[in-house]
Each structure stands twice: as C-alpha cells, then as structure tokens.
Amino acid sequence: MPKFIQLTDVHLMPPGGALFDTDPEVRLRQALRDIRANQADAEWLIFSGDLTHRGEPEAYALLRDILDQETVIPYRLMIGNHDNRDNFRSIFPDQPVDDNGFVQSVIDYDSCRLIMLDTVEHGKHTGHMDEARLSWLKDRLAEALDKPVYLFFHHPPFDIGMGVDRIRMVDDEPLLAVLKTHPAIRHMYFGHVHRPIAGSWHGIPMSMSYGLNHQAGLNLSGMKHPDRSGPAEYAVTLADGPTTVVHFHDFLYLYPVIITPGMGGGGGFKRTMAENMPVKSEA
Numbered sequence: 001m002p003k004f005i006q007l008t009d010v011h012l013m014p015p016g017g018a019l020f021d022t023d024p025e026v027r028l029r030q031a032l033r034d035i036r037a038n039q040a041d042a043e044w045l046i047f048s049g050d051l052t053h054r055g056e057p058e059a060y061a062l063l064r065d066i067l068d069q070e071t072v073i074p075y076r077l078m079i080g081n082h083d084n085r086d087n088f089r090s091i092f093p094d095q096p097v098d099d100n101g102f103v104q105s106v107i108d109y110d111s112c113r114l115i116m117l118d119t120v121e122h123g124k125h126t127g128h129m130d131e132a133r134l135s136w137l138k139d140r141l142a143e144a145l146d147k148p149v150y151l152f153f154h155h156p157p158f159d160i161g162m163g164v165d166r167i168r169m170v171d172d173e174p175l176l177a178v179l180k181t182h183p184a185i186r187h188m189y190f191g192h193v194h195r196p197i198a199g200s201w202h203g204i205p206m207s208m209s210y211g212l213n214h215q216a217g218l219n220l221s222g223m224k225h226p227d228r229s230g231p232a233e234y235a236v237t238l239a240d241g242p243t244t245v246v247h248f249h250d251f252l253y254l255y256p257v258i259i260t261p262g263m264g265g266g267g268g269f270k271r272t273m274a275e276n277m278p279v280k281s282e283a
Helices: 024-038 057-070 085-091 131-143 163-167 172-179
Strands: 003-007 044-048 075-078 105-108 113-116 149-152 185-190 197-201 204-208 234-240 243-249 256-258 269-271
Touching: 003 024, 024 057, 024 234, 044 113, 044 185, 057 085, 113 131, 131 172, 185 234, 185 243
Parallel strands: 003 044, 044 075, 113 149, 149 185, 185 204
Antiparallel strands: 003 234, 105 113, 197 204, 234 243, 256 269
16 A cells, blocks of 8 residues: 655755744654654655745755655655755755756656646746646656546645635646546645645645644635744555545644543543654754
C-alpha cells in the first residue's frame, strides 16, 4: 500500500531567524523527527511549497542541511509564492525540473502516479498554470493511462471563502479542462492556505494542511485573516486501490491518554510525556 506524507509551508528563515515569534527551523526539525520516529515506513515526503519565507540562498542552504541531518525517507521539494525559483535550484540542483525549468516532477508507484506542479509566477503571490505548464501536466496525465493520479499544488484553484482567495490560482478553467482528460484523479493536495480544509472541486477530492510555522485564523467574512501561532501538522496518505485515506497529525500536541472503562482500565485519563517537545536549533 503506497504511503506518502505531505508537509507544507515551512517558511524557513536564514540561520537564527524567527518568524512571528516562532523559530521555523525548530518546527521543521520537530516535524522531521516525529516522521522519523513514527512514519519511517513512508516511501516519500512531499513539501508543497513556501519552503522559505523570503527565498534567500542562506535559507535554502539551511533547509538542505536540516534535511541531510533529519530525514530518513526520500523527499520531493515544491516551491510556493514565498520562494525564489533560481535560488532554490542553485542549492537543490538534484531536485527535478521540467524542460522549461519549472519545479515539476512525477513519482511512480506500481499502483498510482504522484504529480507535483509548479504554480509560482515570479513577483506575484497569485498562482499560475500557463500553457507550458498545462501542456506538461496533460502529457504526464496521458502517460499514466488509467492509473490513479494524486496531484500536488501550492495554490488552490478555487475560493475557500477567506481573504486568501485574492491570491489563489487564477488559471482554474484551463486547469480543469486538462484534469478532465484523465479518468482517475484520486486526490489533490494544496498548501498556501495554512488551514486544515477538505472537500472537493468539480468532484475531485482535495485537502489542505496547517502550515508548519504559522496558521491562518478562521475568518469567513471575506476579509483578511489574522496570522497566528498554533498547531502544526503533516498529512499521511494511505492509498489502497479505490480507497484513499488522509490522516492529519498535529505532532506537537501533548495528548492525554484516556483509559476507557471495560477495556482494561478503570476509567479516567492520564497524561503522557510528548516524544517531541521543543528542540534547540542545531545549526
């Protein structure tokens, strides 16, 4: 059964840099250590954009060092609107790109195909899928034949009812036309929004996750949402033929262990020590 992980919106700063009173480096190390301890049997770890907050080469170099130190499974990096494509490629020349230099690639399992898309337009916070990127996607879908496909984007191509809709992907109609050419798109994953959201778009199931460093407060008035500190999570997908299950794990929360009456305990609860309490930066 394919098992892969989505982690999004790291917003890493250069060494020692905090963001919104949180240290993105510490958050990333905590996530990777939790994955190493509890999800080491996953085949892939996919970062769905905003790897850094300002796209500095020093931030990408720090990301490379952290991944070298903390990861035990293969990873695939995507970029978001806070990233700089040229600086990213200079530090991660081994990460695949298409013939036009967009950070796009595929991962093939026997039973399904994963496709990672580049929705970044330099100098803009909105997402874009121009003719070249759409053509690349159409070809990759055609290669998959009738194999189930899982798609990863940074920007969602639809409104979610919040102020962030002003910087969503603008090329929704041409994208939908391409997606309709494939009979078995199982799920779409997005970053960018910094909220756990699930639903469907034109019948295609989709999900989004909390950002790693900071979150978007819920505001459905259409006004700008407040950024806030709060939970961080990653998403674990189990894909088994016609069934796709996505688990969202808020790895920093200190869960109480509940002892249920009649199931080997006397009732009540006890609190356990978290395995992933905050760690100090090692860089």
